[in-house]
Amino acid sequence: MTSRREGRPGGRREGHRPRGRLRRTLLAGAVAAAVVLPVSAAASPAVPAPIPAAVGEQEPLQAVYAAHRTGLAEAARMAADAGRPGRADRLHTMEAGGAAQFLAFDGRGTGRAVEVFGDLATADRIAVLVPGSDTTLDTYQRFREGASALHVRLSAAHPRAAVVAWLGYDTPGTVSTTVLTADRADEAAAELGPFLSHLERLAGPGARMSLLCHSYGTVVCARTATGSPVTDVVLYGSPGTGADSAADLPTAARVWAGRGGSDWIGNVPHVRLGQVGFGTDPVDPAFGARPFRAGPGGHSDYLKPGSESLDSLAGIVLGTAGGGAGRAAATPEVPRA
Incomplete structure (x- = not known):
């Protein structure tokens, strides 16, 4: 009588495949458990609002x-x-x-808004901020405060600097399955790419742009094709991008990555299982991004006034940041006010 073990190719046990499935299931669960934290926003999808203004x-x-x-x-x-x-x-x-100063505003559902800090028409250094999960009109103030802090920091060293806070997509909820896949990011990238081209036409001649991407926003930026005015793409607080290396991103810009010492995202398994998860950690030297000093802060502290991470980000935008791929970056020298 042939045993079950002898009847399997290569002598594999009957129970091997179920254990493999169990291992993958547990790993996917680990990703979900690490990402899904009790910080979801109180979104208000039923709130009425007018149709957005039509402007040419x-x-x-x-x-x-x-x-x-x-x-x-x-x-x-x-x-x-x-x-x-x-x-x-x-x-x-x-x-x-x-x-x-809003380039776009839509109060319907959880909302969208694109706000400008500074004089966009004369700016020659422009930072575009792309937020992560749970950024809606109900939590917009924290996003705005970060954009304002960066603008103040930049303007202290360079008067012709502007910041654009781009809430131009429906961000996933932190407590949701959508935050574990790239579906929302793919939709957002299809909006962000054309917006960057539009912004180039609005800005002053020869303006250079930096794309500053936080948390799930790094997944968005990793899927966005950028033109020549975008000189730097910065990934911080990232769960991964879905790409194996910086060279795989659809941009010719310099790619930077950093993570605060207390950022919980560092405990997220940087794996990808089918459509779940985002793979390689951008701060891993193997990813090939230029590292920058992000200080000891947490997941929401990168644009905090007086922080090392804010200094570093300002240095990247202004083009004074040091550092290179695969080695520790020098603290960018940005003159203080």
Whole structure:
């Protein structure tokens, strides 16, 4: 009588494959457990809002800003009338007393917004910030504060600097399965690429752009084809990008990577199982990115005023950062105010 073991090619045991499946299942669970933290935003998909203002690409910047401020004010009014005072208050804060500069605003659902800090028309150094999971109109203030802090830091050393806070996609929830796959990132990259081309036309002649990507935003940037004005792509707080190396990204820009000493993302398994997970850790020397000093901060501290990471990011944007692939980067020298 033939035994089960003898009947399997190569003498493999009957139980080998189930254990393999179990191991892969547990590993996928480890990725999910490490990423899914109890920090999800209180999104408000049912809040009413007007259709976004229709502005042509040739409209003057001030006219674009004014049109979106009007849409923002109307969205705040509609939210208040619908009994959603929390959303209304957050939108009023975004108006910034009538001084806010939005290239785009959509108050529907969890919302989208693209805000400019500085004079975009004269800027020759532009940082575009791409946020990660749980960034919505309900949590927008923390994103805005980071963009503002970077602009203040840049302007202290270089008056012709601007920052663009690009909430131009539907970010995944941290407590969701969407944060474990690249589906949202693929959709976002299809929006971000054309936006960068549009931004090039809006900016001053010869302006150089840096793409600063946080957390799930690094997955977005890793899928975005960049043109020649983008000189630097910076990945920080990354769960992985889905690429095996910096050379695999669709950009000719320099690629940087850093992680704060207290960032929990470092405990996430950098693996990819089919469509789940994002593979190689960008701060691993094998990835080939230029490292930068990110200091001791946590996952939400990279743009914190006075932080080492903020100094490093400012140095990269201004082109004064040192460092090279596969070795420790020198702290960028950015003059203090």
